[in-house]
Amino acid sequence: MMKRTSADIRKKIEKGEAVVMTAQEVSDLLSRGDETSVREVDVVTTGTRGIMSGTYAVLSFPMTAPGLFDRAERVTMNGVPAIVGPCPNERLGVLDLMVFGTSVNESDPRYGGGHLFRELMEGKEIEVGMTADDGREFSRKITLEDMPFARMMATRNAFRNYRAVVNTGDAPVRTIFHADVLRPGLRELTFSGCGHLNPLQNDPELRAIGIGTRVLVNGGEGFITGKGTRTSPGSPNLTMVADMKGMDPEMAGGFITSAGPECTVSWAVPIPILDDGMLRFVGTPDSSIGMPITDIKDRDQVGTADYSQVWDGVSATVSVDASACLECIECEAQEKCPTAAIDFPGGLPSIDRHLCFNCGFCSTMCRGEVFKADLGRVRFEMEGQEVEVPVVCRQSDRVRALKLAENLKERILDGSFVITDAVERLHP
Ligand code: SF4
Ligand code: SF4
Structure with a gap:
C-alpha cells in the first residue's frame, strides 16, 4: 500500500518528477477506465468559483496626516459602507476597516462590496468618504497599491458543493439565489456547486485540507484558517485569509441578485495524495455527487438530484x-x-x-436567439412524483474554477507555489 508525506511529494516536485493533475483530468481518466494513470498522481488540483456571501475585506490605510481628526465614525468606499475599527487609531489619521462583500452602495443598489473588491484588484482609484466623530467630513482617493494592509477573509466560503433552489409556491420570490425573482410553480431552478472539481469533494476526510493549507484565492496566495459558520459534517465549508494584492479581478467580483448585490470568489486547493485511501475520493463523477433541492419558501429540502444533471453535456459558456x-x-x-x-x-x-460569470441567465432572457446555452434540466422525485425543472441561472462558474485549478497545477510544477502541511487537522 502506497504511503508518503507531503514532504516526500515536495521533494518529487523539486526534482521535476511529480505528477500533478487537475480534478478534471483525473475525472476524464477515470471515465475512460484508466485507473493505472490515476494511481501515479501525486497532487490533484481542485477548484470552485461561486457566490460566496461570507466574504469580507480588512483594509488599513492613511486617510489624512496625523492629528487632523480624533476618530473616524463613518466611512464609505465608492459609496459602500465600511465598518470602522476595531482599532480606533486615535489621532493617527489612519483607518482600519472591515468591508462586507454583501454591503450595498447607499445610492446604487447594483453596486456592492464584491464590485468594490474587483475594482481594487483592477488597480482602480476608489473614492473614500469619512465623517469624523466631531462631524467634519474628509475624502480621498486610494488604490489597492496605496494600502499597507488589504486582506480578504471569510466567515464561510467554498462549501463542499451546495444546493439547488426551486419555488413550489404561488408567488415569485426575491432571493440571493437568482439574478431575478424565482418564479413560482416549480418552473425554474438555480443551483450552486462545481461538482467533481470542488476542493472538499476531493478530500472529504480532510486529510490534506486543514488549518494552514496554502491555497489560491482569486488567483492570489492565501491560507485556510478553519471551518466556517453553518459548517456541518455533511456540508462543510472553509474560512481563509489571503492578500488582496496579486488577486486576479477576473476571478472575483459582484453579482446582482434579486435580493441585492452578492460577492463572487474563486478558490483552488491542492490535494497531495498521501495514500491509496485518498484516491478513493478524487475524480468522483458528478453523477455520484448529490445535489439537495431546496424550496425557497422555507429552505426545506424537497428532493435530491446529482451534479451530472447540471454539468454533464450542458453549455459551459453562452454563445452569441x-x-x-x-x-x-x-x-x-x-x-x-x-x-x-x-x-x-x-x-x-x-x-x-x-x-461574464457564465451563469447562462441571458440565454433564458433574450427574446431573439442572440445568447444561446443549454443549461440542462433537473429531474427529481417530489412527494412521490417525478418532476423536471429547467435550470435558468448558475451561481457557480465551472469555467473559471477549472482555469484556476489549471493555474495552480502550473504553479506547483514550476515551483512558484509550494504545497504546505496543515498545522492542525480539521475533522469532518
Ligand atoms: S452568462 Fe449572460 S447573464 Fe450570465 S454573466 Fe454572462 S453575459 Fe451575464
Ligand atoms: S434580441 Fe437583442 S435586444 Fe432583444 S433581448 Fe436579445 S439581445 Fe437584447
Missing part, C-alpha cells in the same frame, strides 16, 4: 449570434445580466468575457 438581435426597445438580457457583462458596442449585442 449578434445577427439574431431583434433590437427590442429594452434589452432584458442586458438589464438582468448579474455582472453587467452585456453591451452593444457599435450597436450589436456582445458579452464582455472578462466580466
Whole structure:
C-alpha cells in the first residue's frame, strides 16, 4: 500500500518528477477506465468559483496626516459602507476597516462590496468618504497599491458543493439565489456547486485540507484558517485569509441578485495524495455527487438530484449570434445580466468575457436567439412524483474554477507555489 508525506511529494516536485493533475483530468481518466494513470498522481488540483456571501475585506490605510481628526465614525468606499475599527487609531489619521462583500452602495443598489473588491484588484482609484466623530467630513482617493494592509477573509466560503433552489409556491420570490425573482410553480431552478472539481469533494476526510493549507484565492496566495459558520459534517465549508494584492479581478467580483448585490470568489486547493485511501475520493463523477433541492419558501429540502444533471453535456459558456438581435426597445438580457457583462458596442449585442460569470441567465432572457446555452434540466422525485425543472441561472462558474485549478497545477510544477502541511487537522 502506497504511503508518503507531503514532504516526500515536495521533494518529487523539486526534482521535476511529480505528477500533478487537475480534478478534471483525473475525472476524464477515470471515465475512460484508466485507473493505472490515476494511481501515479501525486497532487490533484481542485477548484470552485461561486457566490460566496461570507466574504469580507480588512483594509488599513492613511486617510489624512496625523492629528487632523480624533476618530473616524463613518466611512464609505465608492459609496459602500465600511465598518470602522476595531482599532480606533486615535489621532493617527489612519483607518482600519472591515468591508462586507454583501454591503450595498447607499445610492446604487447594483453596486456592492464584491464590485468594490474587483475594482481594487483592477488597480482602480476608489473614492473614500469619512465623517469624523466631531462631524467634519474628509475624502480621498486610494488604490489597492496605496494600502499597507488589504486582506480578504471569510466567515464561510467554498462549501463542499451546495444546493439547488426551486419555488413550489404561488408567488415569485426575491432571493440571493437568482439574478431575478424565482418564479413560482416549480418552473425554474438555480443551483450552486462545481461538482467533481470542488476542493472538499476531493478530500472529504480532510486529510490534506486543514488549518494552514496554502491555497489560491482569486488567483492570489492565501491560507485556510478553519471551518466556517453553518459548517456541518455533511456540508462543510472553509474560512481563509489571503492578500488582496496579486488577486486576479477576473476571478472575483459582484453579482446582482434579486435580493441585492452578492460577492463572487474563486478558490483552488491542492490535494497531495498521501495514500491509496485518498484516491478513493478524487475524480468522483458528478453523477455520484448529490445535489439537495431546496424550496425557497422555507429552505426545506424537497428532493435530491446529482451534479451530472447540471454539468454533464450542458453549455459551459453562452454563445452569441449578434445577427439574431431583434433590437427590442429594452434589452432584458442586458438589464438582468448579474455582472453587467452585456453591451452593444457599435450597436450589436456582445458579452464582455472578462466580466461574464457564465451563469447562462441571458440565454433564458433574450427574446431573439442572440445568447444561446443549454443549461440542462433537473429531474427529481417530489412527494412521490417525478418532476423536471429547467435550470435558468448558475451561481457557480465551472469555467473559471477549472482555469484556476489549471493555474495552480502550473504553479506547483514550476515551483512558484509550494504545497504546505496543515498545522492542525480539521475533522469532518
Ligand atoms: S452568462 Fe449572460 S447573464 Fe450570465 S454573466 Fe454572462 S453575459 Fe451575464
Ligand atoms: S433581448 Fe436579445 S434580441 Fe432583444 S435586444 Fe437584447 S439581445 Fe437583442
